[in-house]
Amino acid sequence: MKPSLATEMAPPFILVAHFFIAGIVFLSLSGVGLLSMSADSLGSFLSLSLAAFSHLYLLGFVMMIIFGAMYQLLPVVLEAPIFSKDFAYVQFYMYVIGVALMVSGFSVSTLHLLIPYGAVITYLSMAIFCVNVFMTFYRLEKIRLIGWFLLIATLFLFVSVTLGLLIGLTLEHGLLEIDIDAWVKAHIIGTLGGFVMMIVMGVSMVLIPMFSLSHGFSDMWIKRALSVYTLGIALGMATFVFGLDNFFKFTALALMFLGMAFYLIQMVIVMRQRVRKQNDYWVKNSVFAWVSLSVSMLSVSVYALKGEEKFAMLFGVFFFFGFLLSFIVGHIYKILPFLIWYEKFSPLVGKQKVPLLHQMVHTKTANTQTYSLWLAVILQASGILMQEQKVFFYGSVILLLSLVLVAFNAMYAFNFKIKENEK
Secondary structure: OOOOOOOOOOOOHHHHHHHHHHHHHHHHHHHHHHHOOOOHHHOOOOOHHHHHHHHHHHHHHHHHHHHHHHHHHHHHHHOOOOOOHHHHHHHHHHHHHHHHHHHHHHHOHHHOOHHHHHHHHHHHHHHHHHHHHHHHHHOOOOOOHHHHHHHHHHHHHHHHHHHHHHHHHHHHHOOOOOOHHHHHHHHHHHHHHHHHHHHHHHHHHHHHHHHHOEOOOOOHHHHHHHHHHHHHHHHHHHHHHOOOOHHHHHHHHHHHHHHHHHHHHHHHHHHHOEOOOOOOHHHHHHHHHHHHHHHHHHHHHHHHHHOOHHHHHHHHHHHHHHHHHHHHHHHHHHHHHHHHHHHHOHHHOOOOOOOOHHHHOOHHHHHHHHHHHHHHHHHHHHHHHHOOHHHHHHHHHHHHHHHHHHHHHHHHHHOOOOOHHHO
16 A cells, blocks of 8 residues: 555545644643643642643644544545544534533633533543544454554543543542542553554654655564553553552553654664655654654653652653654644645646645744744753753743744645746
């Protein structure tokens, strides 16, 4: 199969656009929210303001973009249409309402009763997504390597959001007698590690070779990553849910790190085979993302050994912003212009002059955004290590600027028009 972002079995562009536009809006709001929680960034890892920000950023931006990308890429990877487009639309609107209620409850103390309602709506919307994915896979005769990443990731999502729902109901109604702190950690491992990270690993094997024009490489390391990393995530979640001893915790951590190391080795192999040698904003974002992933792995290792929460926060900065934000934004610059071009300009091919894909991204803005993101991550990390609130705040301000530039470039692509003298 020769990968392509476009296929006759893909859902209508308007569906994917729903998720991408909402994701970018949530991203901008999360940047504003980050400015208001600078003090907590140097304090408790489980504070309410951090919970509000992490749900706004992770659920509102990261997950929304992943959902949109999954609906576009599943037909490409599986060579089969998604089970139900109607399910996807219902999921989107329920998801927006649920996330909004949860973030409001975390942000405003008088609205804390909204949290369980938001959690239930968000859970149901994610359940609809999971059913949609499961039913899509159910109709397949054979599942390829990348498909296994996406399927296992969806299984972890279902388990982790179920844990999140039970945590929310326990906090408000005393539903279960559980160790909240431990279950929250299991929830984070399942969502970030089990779903988000495995989706990134899977789609990397489609998008990185596609955009870098890499061919003829071995996929041995990513196959190893699939088995080792899956085992590590499952064991890690079980360790916190069932209260297993430290042996299992460190074994799970070692397996997860080994799996991510295998993934990084695979990415190095792919990039070394690339035909396209231009180091544009996509390459810069991708490389910075992989470097940040390595630093985040080191940070969480120190946190596991020493228990100092500043290293947990350091992990958050490098994983959330250095890795996830760089990786997602870099690929938005590639995916979004193509989908818009395919929808808007491909019918005009042969009839009039149409734009090239790189023309639909404002290059200077994209480069400025990339460098400002690098600076923001460095300043935030420095502020956490030095316990300097002002330094972290300055990094947050620069990060907000970077997010505004992302939104600008997205609007630039959506509103791109052919100049009269080019028609």
